Each structure stands twice: as structure tokens, then as C-alpha cells.
Amino acid sequence: MKLPNKNKTSENESKIYSVYPKKVKFQISIIFAIVLFWYFYSLRATDADFLELFGDLDVVFGKLIEMFPPDWSYIESAIDPLIETIQIAVVASTFAILICIPMSLLSANTIVKNKFIYQTFRNIMNLLRTMPDILLATIFVSLFGVGIFPGILALTVFSLGLLAKLLSETIETIDTRQLEAIRSTGGNIIQVIWYGVVPQVLPSFISYGLYVFELNVRASLVLGFVGAGGIGSIIDTQLNFMQYQKVMAVLVLLLVAVIIIETLSNMLRRRVV
Amino acid sequence: MANDFRLPPKPNRTRKRVRNIIIALVLAVIYFWAFSGVIKKIDWSFFGEMGEKFGKVIPRLFDPAWEEFEKVFDLILETIFIAYGGTLIAAVLAVPFGFWAARNMVKSPIWNTLGKWFLILDRTFPELILAILFVISVGPGAFAGMLTIGLTAFGMLGKLYAEVIESIDMKVVEAMEANGANKIQILFYAIFPQVLPEFLSFALYRFEIDIRASTVLGLVGAGGIGTLIVITAANRNWEQLGLIIISIVVVVMIIDFISSKIRKRLV
Amino acid sequence: MITFKDVSLVYPNGTQGLKDINVTINKGEFVVIVGLSGAGKSTFIRSINRMVTPTSGQLLVEDEDILKLEGKSLRKLRTKVGMIFQNYNLVNRSSVIKNTISGRLGHTGTLRSIFNLYSKEDKMKAYDNLKRVNMEEKVYSRADELSGGQQQRVSIARVLTQDPSIILADEPVASLDPPTSHQVMSYLRRVNKEDNITTIVNLHFIDMAMEYADRIIGMRDGEIVFDGPVSEVSDKTFEQIYNRPIRDEDLRGSEENETSEQE
Numbered sequence: 001m002k003l004p005n006k007n008k009t010s011e012n013e014s015k016i017y018s019v020y021p022k023k024v025k026f027q028i029s030i031i032f033a034i035v036l037f038w039y040f041y042s043l044r045a046t047d048a049d050f051l052e053l054f055g056d057l058d059v060v061f062g063k064l065i066e067m068f069p070p071d072w073s074y075i076e077s078a079i080d081p082l083i084e085t086i087q088i089a090v091v092a093s094t095f096a097i098l099i100c101i102p103m104s105l106l107s108a109n110t111i112v113k114n115k116f117i118y119q120t121f122r123n124i125m126n127l128l129r130t131m132p133d134i135l136l137a138t139i140f141v142s143l144f145g146v147g148i149f150p151g152i153l154a155l156t157v158f159s160l161g162l163l164a165k166l167l168s169e170t171i172e173t174i175d176t177r178q179l180e181a182i183r184s185t186g187g188n189i190i191q192v193i194w195y196g197v198v199p200q201v202l203p204s205f206i207s208y209g210l211y212v213f214e215l216n217v218r219a220s221l222v223l224g225f226v227g228a229g230g231i232g233s234i235i236d237t238q239l240n241f242m243q244y245q246k247v248m249a250v251l252v253l254l255l256v257a258v259i260i261i262e263t264l265s266n267m268l269r270r271r272v273v
Numbered sequence: 274m275a276n277d278f279r280l281p282p283k284p285n286r287t288r289k290r291v292r293n294i295i296i297a298l299v300l301a302v303i304y305f306w307a308f309s310g311v312i313k314k315i316d317w318s319f320f321g322e323m324g325e326k327f328g329k330v331i332p333r334l335f336d337p338a339w340e341e342f343e344k345v346f347d348l349i350l351e352t353i354f355i356a357y358g359g360t361l362i363a364a365v366l367a368v369p370f371g372f373w374a375a376r377n378m379v380k381s382p383i384w385n386t387l388g389k390w391f392l393i394l395d396r397t398f399p400e401l402i403l404a405i406l407f408v409i410s411v412g413p414g415a416f417a418g419m420l421t422i423g424l425t426a427f428g429m430l431g432k433l434y435a436e437v438i439e440s441i442d443m444k445v446v447e448a449m450e451a452n453g454a455n456k457i458q459i460l461f462y463a464i465f466p467q468v469l470p471e472f473l474s475f476a477l478y479r480f481e482i483d484i485r486a487s488t489v490l491g492l493v494g495a496g497g498i499g500t501l502i503v504i505t506a507a508n509r510n511w512e513q514l515g516l517i518i519i520s521i522v523v524v525v526m527i528i529d530f531i532s533s534k535i536r537k538r539l540v
Numbered sequence: 541m542i543t544f545k546d547v548s549l550v551y552p553n554g555t556q557g558l559k560d561i562n563v564t565i566n567k568g569e570f571v572v573i574v575g576l577s578g579a580g581k582s583t584f585i586r587s588i589n590r591m592v593t594p595t596s597g598q599l600l601v602e603d604e605d606i607l608k609l610e611g612k613s614l615r616k617l618r619t620k621v622g623m624i625f626q627n628y629n630l631v632n633r634s635s636v637i638k639n640t641i642s643g644r645l646g647h648t649g650t651l652r653s654i655f656n657l658y659s660k661e662d663k664m665k666a667y668d669n670l671k672r673v674n675m676e677e678k679v680y681s682r683a684d685e686l687s688g689g690q691q692q693r694v695s696i697a698r699v700l701t702q703d704p705s706i707i708l709a710d711e712p713v714a715s716l717d718p719p720t721s722h723q724v725m726s727y728l729r730r731v732n733k734e735d736n737i738t739t740i741v742n743l744h745f746i747d748m749a750m751e752y753a754d755r756i757i758g759m760r761d762g763e764i765v766f767d768g769p770v771s772e773v774s775d776k777t778f779e780q781i782y783n784r785p786i787r788d789e790d791l792r793g794s795e796e797n798e799t800s801e802q803e
Binding site for chain 1: 589591615616617618619621622623625627629630631632633634638642643644645646647650653654695698699702
């Protein structure tokens with residue numbers, strides 16, 4: 001199913017570029033060939049078979065139907081873990097937001113002129129960002145034992161990397177002339193930041209904060225699977241018992257919660273930005 | 274003189290104040306609720322054992338088990354394949370949806386809003402939920418992971434594509450229409466050349482995200498290194514966990530580096 | 541009094557910003573620096589409040605060599621030396637009053653300024669200065685809602701709120717239309733006369749320089765090539781400073797020129 005589709009695009013691809021010189025055309029074809037080759041290679045390596053998938057659609061749907069109807073009575077025991085999940089997300093987002101402020105100021109070259117300092121902080125930030133949430137959660141669980149404390153730490157570090165990067169990039173694009181003016185009145189560095197930087201970045205900052213909170217609510221699902229608290233743990237258990245109808249009920253509950261949180265956060269965001 | 278000086282009153286001050294107070298109150302309640310809940314649930318006894326635990330775990334994390342390299346590397350490769358295949362599915366799938374959700378491509382506003390909503394709906398699905406659904410329906414394995422990544426990534430890519438399409442220069446399109454070109458010709462001669470570099474750049478960016486996302490899939494049996502991470506930690510095999518950490522960090526860094534280099538050249 | 545003694549400045553990329561500048565500017569003078577762009581006018585002006593730091597020589601402001609100042613004493617110098625910029629440099633998203641009162645930052649403790657705890661006197665000073673530039677109607681408007689001329693007037697109010705003994709203005713009218721330019725220059729001139737504030741203005745418009753200055757300093761390639769009272773200046777002098785004949789673009793045009801200020 002995917003196959004004919006792909007070939008069509010590649011054909012059209014050469015048509016678009018037919019107005020371009022031969023060399024460009026050749027390069028494009030090569031890149032395309034590599035992309036496709038890797039694709040089929042990865043399909044093979046992962047035993048993916050789309051044809052079989054579409055052939056066995058009835059089996060697939062049959063399995064999905066096993067999840068229905070969701071076992072609504074189970075929702076009651078999922079409420080507490082859900083609350084825990086949201087609380088973890090709130091607390092972790094708060095810590096991340098607080099820590100990211102000095103972090104992003106120190107890694108923005110509009111504020112810190114010393115190349116060594118901002119490069120150091122930028123590198124720390126990038127290192128943090130390479131760690132997927134699951135890895136952080138596992139590390140902290142192995143250091144602090146099972147419980148929500150390592151979960152909070154993991155999400156804090158996870159969102160800190162992202163938040164600090166977003167914020168420092170914003171700080172790097174502010175209008176430095178406004179800072180110059182504050183500096184020329186004799187303001188010290190804190191006053192320059194408070195009067196010059198904060199008004200310029202506050203709307204984006206709030207928006208990023210909300211975004212990271214949303215992200216943390218989703219990411220906290222992962223925590224439960226490694227014993228770091230939240231709703232993931234009951235999903236894990238029910239999956240292992242193959243109680244798919246219970247799993248489905250929890251998933252629906254979670255999805256509803258995510259939708260509500262995102263709607264609220266979008267409303268707030270529109271207010272401030 | 275100084276004492277009876279007042280600044281002129283601020284216009285509509287009360288409304289703003291009421292709004293700010295309400296927001297502050299709501300935030301205070303949320304924070305109180307979250308922090309008190311969390312503090313109650315944290316088992317503070319870990320503090321006592323912390324020193325001992327750190328001493329046990331940290332040195333072993335820094336002594337990676339290189340002899341397991343092949344096993345770890347194979348799984349990381351599988352993770353990359355999942356991310357790659359998934360991103361490609363998403364990158365292709367997102368093209369028609371991007372056009373559907375772009376304001377300047379769809380004449381009917383209702384139809385257009387519907388496209389936007391569809392992409393929003395897709396983005397709300399946490400990937401683990403989808404992964405669970407796929408693992409149950411197509412069976413555990415990397416294929417389920419690839420489908421998951423494909424379906425979660427395409428919501429974000431579709432939105433980004435739509436924004437790119439909305440920002441193109443419509444004059445070229447008009448000129449082509451004036452020439453009597455048909456819709457398909459306009460698509461390939463006027464629109465694609467303008468948007469393709471950005472499409473590719475966003476797809477690469479999403480690939481960086483998907484590499485990280487694919488590590489999680491193993492938790493529910495959808496392939497990749499995630500399963501090994503959990504097993505390793507459960508077995509307290511800290512040397513192997515150390516190796517996994519290093520490998521993931523290095524691989525992610527390399528991929529980020531290459532991808533950002535390519536993206537800079539594209540745009 | 542400001543005295544430059546053999547002041548030179550070389551930028552890190554090797555460009556010579558100032559070459560052996562020797563000049564004295566007296567208290568209360570209204571000095572206009574003219575020269576083509578890149579002549580070193582901006583570097584000259586920014587040396588006086590150390591937004592740039594000359595690499596050699598001595599620069600005395602009120603008998604103190606400011607080239608050695610650092611940290612707190614540097615900030616103290618900057619409270620005495622107010623600066624007005626070509627692009628107004630107001631904090632766009634803050635209100636007019638907040639922008640104006642930021643002139644008091646150097647006199648206010650960090651914590652007090654963060655929590656907006658300014659004294660009544662400071663608030664009154666800010667408001668009075670807004671009145672002086674006829675901007676009291678707009679106290680709570682956001683800076684980016686104002687036109688260019690209005691923003692520049694607010695930035696004059698901000699500088700006045702600093703209680704400066706020197707005002708530096710770096711191309712204050714380059715982004716404005718002719719009538720607004722004259723308005724802004726008149727405010728600067730009035731402040732200079734009424735408060736006896738030494739005022740140094742960079743301009744590249746010859747006619748405006750002639751109209752408002754007491755004294756004109758001409759710069760070319762980082763050097764002072766002319767220095768004298770307005771009465772000694774003729775078109776020839778400018779041709780000598782610019783090293784080329786005068787063109788139309790060197791003139792701003794008079795106040796009658798009908799280009800209305802955009803609101």
C-alpha cells in the first residue's frame with residue numbers, strides 16, 4: 001500500500017526539479033534513493049510488514065475489540081493515581097520553571113558576555129536534553145528507590161533542559177538596545193534583567209511554562225512503568241494481566257484529563273500572550 | 274508638596290486587578306493541592322539510605338559494562354530504525370493533512386477548521402497510549418513502535434507543514450493560475466518548490482524528537498531499547514545501565530549534531 | 541566639564557574608533573558632533589558614559605578619570621550621564637511611566653526597584669518630566685503604542701528623571717520626520733538652557749546642527765577635524781569635514797516642511 005504511493009512521489013519529485021540543472025536533479029535522486037533504502041532497510045530490520053498488516057486487518061481489529069467495552073468500574077481505582085500524576089507534573093514543572101530562569105540567563109549570549117560561561121551552561125543544557133525521560137526516571141529510581149520523589153526529579157530535569165533551551169533562545173533574540181538604555185541609566189545587572197529582559201520575554205516564558213506542564217502530564221505516564229509514581233503503574237499491572245478492558249478505561253480517563261488540561265492551558269495562554 | 278502628590282489614576286484598574294487576583298488565587302490553590310499531596314506521598318525514609326545507595330550505585334554506573342556493547346548497540350539501532358521509519362511515515366502522511374489544514378489552500382473555512390482539529394486531536398494522544406493500542410492489535414515488537422511514532426509525529430508535522438504552506442508567496446500561484454495551469458501543476462511547480470526545504474527541515478527536527486520518544490516504547494513492548502532499560506534496572510545491573518546511558522547520550526548527540534547541520538543547509 | 545586627553549580606541553576587530561582625541565567640553569554647552577557615519581561620532585559619545593571603553597588616554601568627567609571605573613562606581617557615573625538613542629530604546633512592552641521611572645534605577649536599591657517601591661519624590665519627578673515633554677496624557681500607555689516622536693520624548697523624560705549633569709544623544713532624530721525632529725531638538729535645547737545640562741548630540745544633518753548648537757565638533761575617521769562655535773561654521777567647513785560637497789541628504793529641512801507625525 002505504501003509502495004506505489006512512494007514511487008509516485010519520487011516520480012513527481014523529478015518533475016518539480018526538471019527546471020533545475022542536471023546536477024541538482026542527480027543529487028536529489030541520490031538523496032531520495034538513500035532515504036528510501038534506509039526506509040526499507042529499517043522496515044526489514046524491525047520486521048515491519050505493511051502488506052501483512054493490511055491483509056490481517058480483521059485480526060487487528062478483532063484484538064482491538066477485545067478492549068471494548070472499557071471496564072468503567074475500574075476508573076474508580078484509577079482516580080488516585082491520576083491525581084498523583086497531575087500533582088507530580090505541577091511540582092516538577094514548577095521546579096523546572098524556577099531553575100530554568102538563572103540557567104537560561106547564564107546561557108544567553110545577550111546577557112553573559114563571557115564566552116566560557118555561556119558555552120559551559122549551554123553544554124550542560126544540551127547534555128540534559130539528550131536524556132530521554134525514561135532514562136532519567138530509571139536513573140533516579142535506582143538512586144532513590146521506588147516512589148514519587150525520583151519521578152519528580154526525573155520530570156524536573158527532563159523539562160528543565162527543554163525549557164532552558166527555549167527560554168535562552170528567546171532571550172538571545174530580544175532587542176538589546178532596550179537593555180543598553182537601562183544600562184545607560186546606571187542600572188545594575190539585576191535591574192537590567194528586571195526592567196529590560198523580563199518585559200520582553202514574559203509572554204513567551206508563560207507560554208513555555210504551560211507547554212512544559214502539558215508535556216509533563218504526558219511524560220508522567222512513563223514514570224509509573226519504572227516505579228516512579230503516577231498512573232503508569234496501574235496501566236503496567238493491568239497490561240501484564242492482559243486486562244485490556246481495564247486498560248482501555250484508564251486510557252480513556254487519561255485522554256480526557258489530557259484534553260481538559262490542554263484546553264485550560266490554551267485558554268490561559270491566549271489570555272497572557 | 275511631595276505628600277499630596279498622586280499619579281493620575283490608572284484606567285480600568287479594578288477589572289485588571291480582579292482578574293489578577295483570581296488568577297493568583299487559582300494558582301495558589303493548585304500549588305497548595307499539588308505540593309501538599311506530593312509531600313504526603315513522598316516516603317522520606319530514602320534520605321537515610323541515600324548515602325549508602327549512592328555509594329553502591331554511582332561508582333558502578335561509571336564503570337560501564339563494555340562487554341555488553343553489542344547487545345546494547347543492536348537495540349539502539351532498532352530504536353533508530355523505529356524513529357526513522359516512524360518519522361518517514363509521518364513526514365509523508367503529514368503532507369496531505371498539512372494542505373488540508375492550511376488556510377490558503379482550502380476554500381471552505383469549515384472544512385479547513387476540521388483539518389486543524391483533526392491534527393490537534395492527534396497531538397493530544399500521548400504516545401504510550403497509542404503504543405499500547407498498537408501492541409495489543411498488531412502484536413508486540415518494533416513494528417508497533419514504528420506505527421506509534423508515525424501516528425504521533427504526524428500531528429505535529431501536519432501543523433508545522435500547514436504553517437509553512439500558509440506563509441508561501443501566493444503571487445506565484447496566482448501567476449500559474451493565470452497561465453491556465455491545472456491544480457496538480459500548480460502544486461508541483463508553484464507550491465512544492467517553496468515549501469519542500471522547510472518540510473524536510475521540520476521532518477529532521479521531528480526525527481530528533483522521535484529518537485528520544487522511541488526509547489520509551491519498549492516499556493509497553495513496542496520495541497527499542499526501553500525494554501532493556503527497565504530489565505537492567507530491575508536486575509540492578511548498574512554497569513550495564515551505565516553503558517546504556519553513555520550509548521544513548523552519544524548517539525542522540527551525534528544525530529542531533531548531524532541533523533542540525535543538515536537543517537542549517539536546507540533553510 | 542568633560543576632558544579628553546589623548547584618547548584612542550581600537551575595537552577588538554582592529555578598527556580604530558578614536559584616534560588621539562583631545563578636547564574639552566564645558567559645563568552647560570550644547571555641542572553637536574557632525575560627521576559621516578563611521579566617522580567615530582557614536583564611539584566618541586559612548587566613551588563618555590563608558591558604553592564603550594577607550595583603549596588608551598585619559599577621559600575626565602568632572603575631574604574624575606572614568607576609564608578606570610568599574611562596577612558600582614561605573615554605574616554611579618552613568619546616573620550622572622543620561623543617554624538618548626536613535627531608536628529611543630524604550631522597553632516596548634512596559635508603560636510610559638515605568639519607562640520614565642527606570643531613569644531612577646541607578647538611585648534605587650535593587651529590591652526596591654523590583655517591587656516598584658519608588659519614593660513619592662521619584663514618582664513626582666517622573667511625572668513632572670513627562671509633563672515637560674507634554675506626554676502626561678499617555679502615562680499608562682504602552683511604549684509601543686506611541687509614535688516615534690512621542691517615544692523619543694518619553695526617552696527625554698527618562699533621561700531627565702536621572703537628574704543628569706550631562707546628556708548624550710546619539711542620532712536622536714535620525715528615525716524621525718522633519719517636524720518631529722525639530723520638536724525633539726527643541727526639547728533638548730530647552731532642557732539644556734533651563735537646567736544647565738551639558739548636552740552632546742550626534743547629528744548628520746547640517747542645517748539642524750547649525751540651528752541648535754552652540755559649538756560644533758566635526759569628526760572624520762576617528763579624528764576631530766573641526767572644533768569651533770557655530771558662528772565660525774560655513775558650508776565650506778562641512779565640505780571640509782565630510783571631505784565631499786554637501787548633498788541634499790545632509791539636510792533635514794525646516795519645520796514648515798509638511799510631513800505630519802504619524803500617530
